[in-house]
Amino acid sequence: MSTIDSDHDGEERRDSTSTFGDYGGQYVPEALMPAVQELEDAYERYVLENEDGFMDEFRRRMREFGGRPTPLQRADRLSDRYDRDIYLKREDLVHGGAHKLNNALGQVLLAKYMGKERIVAETGAGQHGTATAMAAAHLEMPCEIYMGRTDINRQRPNVYRMRMNGAEVNPVDAGSGTLKEAINETMRDWATTVETTHYVIGSIVGPHPFPKMVRDFQAVIGQEARDQVREATGRLPDSVVACAGGGSNTMGTFHAFVPDESVALYAVEAGGSSLEIDADAGLAPNSATLSTGTDGVLHGAMTRLLQSDEGQIMESHSVSAGLDYAGVGPELAHLVESGRVTPVTVDDDAALEAFHRLSELEGVIPALESSHALGYLEHHHEDLGDLVVVNVSGRGDKDLETVLEETEKRDLEAAPDVEVFDG
Amino acid sequence: MSREPQVGGDDGRVQASGTKSDGGSDSDVESAIRQNRPALITYITAGDPSLEATGEYVEALDRGGADLIELGLPFSEPIAEGPTIQAAINRSLEAGTTPAAFFDLVDGLDTDAPILVMTYYNMILQFGPEADVRPFVERAADVGLSGIIVPDLPAEEAGPLRAACDEHGLDLVFIVAPTTEGERLDRIMSRVTGFAYVQARLGTTGARADVSTATHDGLARLTEYDVPKAVGFGVSEGDHAAEIVEAGADGVIVGSALVDIVADHGADGDAPAAADLEAKARELKAGARRGTTDDRAEDTPEPEQP
Numbered sequence: 100m101s102t103i104d105s106d107h108d109g110e111e112r113r114d115s116t117s118t119f120g121d122y123g124g125q126y127v128p129e130a131l132m133p134a135v136q137e138l139e140d141a142y143e144r145y146v147l148e149n150e151d152g153f154m155d156e157f158r159r160r161m162r163e164f165g166g167r168p169t170p171l172q173r174a175d176r177l178s179d180r181y182d183r184d185i186y187l188k189r190e191d192l193v194h195g196g197a198h199k200l201n202n203a204l205g206q207v208l209l210a211k212y213m214g215k216e217r218i219v220a221e222t223g224a225g226q227h228g229t230a231t232a233m234a235a236a237h238l239e240m241p242c243e244i245y246m247g248r249t250d251i252n253r254q255r256p257n258v259y260r261m262r263m264n265g266a267e268v269n270p271v272d273a274g275s276g277t278l279k280e281a282i283n284e285t286m287r288d289w290a291t292t293v294e295t296t297h298y299v300i301g302s303i304v305g306p307h308p309f310p311k312m313v314r315d316f317q318a319v320i321g322q323e324a325r326d327q328v329r330e331a332t333g334r335l336p337d338s339v340v341a342c343a344g345g346g347s348n349t350m351g352t353f354h355a356f357v358p359d360e361s362v363a364l365y366a367v368e369a370g371g372s373s374l375e376i377d378a379d380a381g382l383a384p385n386s387a388t389l390s391t392g393t394d395g396v397l398h399g400a401m402t403r404l405l406q407s408d409e410g411q412i413m414e415s416h417s418v419s420a421g422l423d424y425a426g427v428g429p430e431l432a433h434l435v436e437s438g439r440v441t442p443v444t445v446d447d448d449a450a451l452e453a454f455h456r457l458s459e460l461e462g463v464i465p466a467l468e469s470s471h472a473l474g475y476l477e478h479h480h481e482d483l484g485d486l487v488v489v490n491v492s493g494r495g496d497k498d499l500e501t502v503l504e505e506t507e508k509r510d511l512e513a514a515p516d517v518e519v520f521d522g
Numbered sequence: 523m524s525r526e527p528q529v530g531g532d533d534g535r536v537q538a539s540g541t542k543s544d545g546g547s548d549s550d551v552e553s554a555i556r557q558n559r560p561a562l563i564t565y566i567t568a569g570d571p572s573l574e575a576t577g578e579y580v581e582a583l584d585r586g587g588a589d590l591i592e593l594g595l596p597f598s599e600p601i602a603e604g605p606t607i608q609a610a611i612n613r614s615l616e617a618g619t620t621p622a623a624f625f626d627l628v629d630g631l632d633t634d635a636p637i638l639v640m641t642y643y644n645m646i647l648q649f650g651p652e653a654d655v656r657p658f659v660e661r662a663a664d665v666g667l668s669g670i671i672v673p674d675l676p677a678e679e680a681g682p683l684r685a686a687c688d689e690h691g692l693d694l695v696f697i698v699a700p701t702t703e704g705e706r707l708d709r710i711m712s713r714v715t716g717f718a719y720v721q722a723r724l725g726t727t728g729a730r731a732d733v734s735t736a737t738h739d740g741l742a743r744l745t746e747y748d749v750p751k752a753v754g755f756g757v758s759e760g761d762h763a764a765e766i767v768e769a770g771a772d773g774v775i776v777g778s779a780l781v782d783i784v785a786d787h788g789a790d791g792d793a794p795a796a797a798d799l800e801a802k803a804r805e806l807k808a809g810a811r812r813g814t815t816d817d818r819a820e821d822t823p824e825p826e827q828p
Contacts, residue, residue, distance in 0.1 A: 129677075129696070131701075134701070287725070396642075396643045406648065409621055410649075411597065412598045
């Protein structure tokens, strides 16, 4: 909303630091406002100004514990197939198998610098939860993860991983028992324990300063990729492609390229099974928030949402649990609004095809989330110029069960015969 | 319902526009608290189990002595609510409650107690064709609502809604949490109208077995502000109401304990639930009155005639 509100006293009290154009802000219960402001202060001092060497320690730990920097790899077979240079940013090689650790380690470390005694986090499919549990174990912080009951039932290995790292996993039974409900419940915990606890939010969503802070922890992806692509090719890419759910890998990849006007930025959303919505049932069979959503407030920020005309948030869908969210980061909403980022969609079928294609052609099994970014190449590579960077945000080992199940239901050109795995 | 000042209530409650010492006029909400001090403020979720039932419940609470009635307009992501009100919101949404039908219900109500709507910010933004708070506030004023409470709207983000409420003569109630301090407390207290909603404890709404110490601390911090203070979050019994009023509150807010009554009756008919709600309101109002010590009673202004 408007960043400077003149109230009835005529006092101006806000500047644009908490917003991105019309998006962002701090729409949280009053009990959380002091904590959000405390976090703002900590973000400015430790992250932006490197007070007490915070960022130095963060970068060191991401090298030693996290495995950074990750490579930028030329995908030779994909480059042949699409007749242009395709480079993969290999975030699947970060410790834990996804870009999620960049943010989780940053926030858990920040919580330590702030003197917090406990970490809470939400998780959908379990990627952010497992990254947070690893970071919390690494930094000796007590950690509780909220996870929807439905997600717990379909992601059991991730539940075990979190518990092995010493985290408590709290089931959330409300609603459909997925990510949105897990965020609600984590916010409720935080509103109760705010004096001692930091909420490690998993994407560039939530009230300011979370969207900026999470982006800054993830921005290493694009910073490395920008240097690496120039070193490899001597120039900037024509296009950068990343999948977008909440948008943390997206903004992490794009941030360094935003000022490079010659570089086109594509945010690939989950087209699910259809872009049509069933307003009466409150269901959106997709997670294409940037492409089809409308402006509203959810989980602390003004952003684009999948919602009914009356403002009820819809149940979203994607074959990829990590993209399955009815909101999106406010910065991405702003960059789409301003025309800097182009939102596009890839549906469940095309993402599954891309999953199999990369596995077979390049020996890299991508996460189903990342498969959406890769899926965009298949029919739109001619729009992307001669040199393309695609972010492989995570590895697909976690998705094997889903992929086998979903592949059996379909006739996919790129898929191996899954029957041979039976028995 | 009418927003005209009126003397009403068979129990002698007064609903009138009073006159402040500075010559300004109190709102319906502020008058309802100041002139019926200690005031009982009741919350139920509209549409749980149906809007028809809500109409009967509101009238029962009004008969039972509620001085202000908050009606929850359900939102799918109620992050400030505990399990009791979350469940009520789910029941209401499953029953198909919409903002338009909610306003129609309120339009047809006739109560002595002014009514406020409590809902989340996105519901207010989405009422019109664009994301804009004004159509909601305009409709709220049209149907005779007296004020708005928004649990996910801190004062920092409230500029547009504050302006719309001022334009249409509605109160905008802000919540003061145990963590609210310093300049932010001053700012909130300077912007609040109607009453300050004092959150008795950190966390979410829900009935509790005792009154938190944060209640006493919270009220002590607010004595210097000339705004009525009402305490909510966890208040469920007449004795809680007594203790809270004794600690200096001008009113008590009870929600989950009433929603529990609605839930317990489920589908077994609206009349028994209404009777229990009325009885619970009487218990709470009597409890609040017990908390009024003699010297406090002297401070309570005499009811004024319009």
